[in-house]
Amino acid sequence: MATNYENIIIGSGQSGTPLAVAFAKAGQKTALIEREHVGGCCINEGCTPTKTLIASGRVAYLVRKGPDYGIHTHTPEHKTHVNMAMVDMLKVRQRKRDIVTSFRGGSETKLKDAGVDTLVGEATFVDKKTIQYKDNGGNVKTVQGQNIFINSGARPAPPFLEGVAFLDQKLVLDSTSIQELDQVPGxxxxxxxxxxxxxxxxxFSRLGAKVTIIQHGKQLLPREDEEIARMLQDIFEEDGLTVLLKSDPVRIAPSSTGFTLHYQANNSDHAIEGTHILFATGRIPNTDMLKPEAAGVKTDKKGYIATNEYLETSSPSIFAMGDVKGPPSFTHISxxxxxxxxxxxxxxxxxxTSTKLSVKDRIVPxxxxxxxxLAHVGLHEGEARTKFPDKKIQTAKMPMAxxxxxxxxxxxxxxMKAVVDGDSGLILGFTCLGVEGGEIMSTVEVAMIGDVPYQKLRDAILAHPTLAESLNNIWGFLE
Structure with missing residues (x-):
């Protein structure tokens, strides 16, 4: 016997959880199916834990930089470089786990208080209205919904590299497993x-590891403007990271210290010794176990669910939201x-009003x-010139110095770099590679949302000395 609901949400990410709560509070019988942890990627494996870890890394960095500010954590004759012996990874990891548990508990409470039925299991479509899931006891349950909302997210792409299966798998990491390390890699x-x-x-460089990045393309962060990516690389290399561009891993083999990675660069073969390897080469949608085809839901060749501007799929009364529908894959988009x-x-x-909201023309930060x-909103310079070939596109660049x-x-x-329409003065895009760049960018985004021309920011009275005050000055570099 199937249990019937007005709404079924698959996945408890940053779309699924609040939508389930909204339906339930509106008096509609609602179920949310989650296979693992309430809160989705953001709370459990993404934003919350990674930014918590990064905060620990920043403290380690500031400890090392202390003497530059006249602050010594050791007697002056001792080295102040942070090394692995000074980092308690168990404490770093536990702090991360505690914050994740707290955030996850908040989501669970919201669902419970709203009256949402939270069902634990892997969801699979049977038809357009029917879903089966296997609960913790191994029992197959069936539910039916008038409306179904897919928020099943994405996961790290598996490593495809010759020899990786022969390594100690504790050394082979993805963006989830690396967060559970109990010691800093060598x-x-x-x-x-x-x-x-x-x-x-x-x-991990800040926590004391030697770090090498192997990047296929000609720059880090391929979507960013070249000068921004180059500056980030310079910062990394100044801090001791090794960045290998136009390089491709070929094969990997166990060694006495961990592994030997063979890679190709400049049409020649090279090798590097390492203790741990992180594969950060993309993510894949969680649609394989879902079997969307059984419900008439179309996907693209990568498995992402196709939607229109109203988030409707090819099957009536089935919607998709968040990462499962493809880029841009950000929590705030979800x-x-x-x-x-x-x-x-x-x-x-x-x-x-009958006006419907849509994803069309939304500004993405x-x-x-x-x-x-590194913060960005709107169009990059190349995108602006391509999209508006007849406009007078101007750019302004200003060092954070x-x-x-x-x-x-x-x-x-x-x-900082801004892209503007030279005729109207409207800001088309903005990038800040700088301290608290996200906060500076958000100020510009508000101006973009309100169609405020750059001249208004240039002439505004902004408090001194603040980082936002830079938005008075950058426009003097327009060209």
């Missing part, structure tokens, strides 16, 4: 120079997906939590 080799790769590379569905479905019955942070507050903090590495 030499961490990171395969992939994207957002995930660079964050973990810098983190949460915005929730807002769209809440407005269009939950609130539509009481709304006086993001932050790479390196230190300094021109920002008084950054100099006073002793954190002046990086730069």
């Amino acid at each position: 030499h961490l080799v990171v395969i992939g120079g994207g957002y995930i790769g660079v964050e973990f590379a810098q983190l 949460y915005d997906d929730f807002r769209i569905l809440r407005s269009n479905i939950v609130s539509s019955s009481s709304s006086l 993001y932050v790479v939590f390196t230190d300094p942070q 021109y920002v008084a507050r950054a100099l006073e903090m002793g954190e002046s590495r990086g730069m």
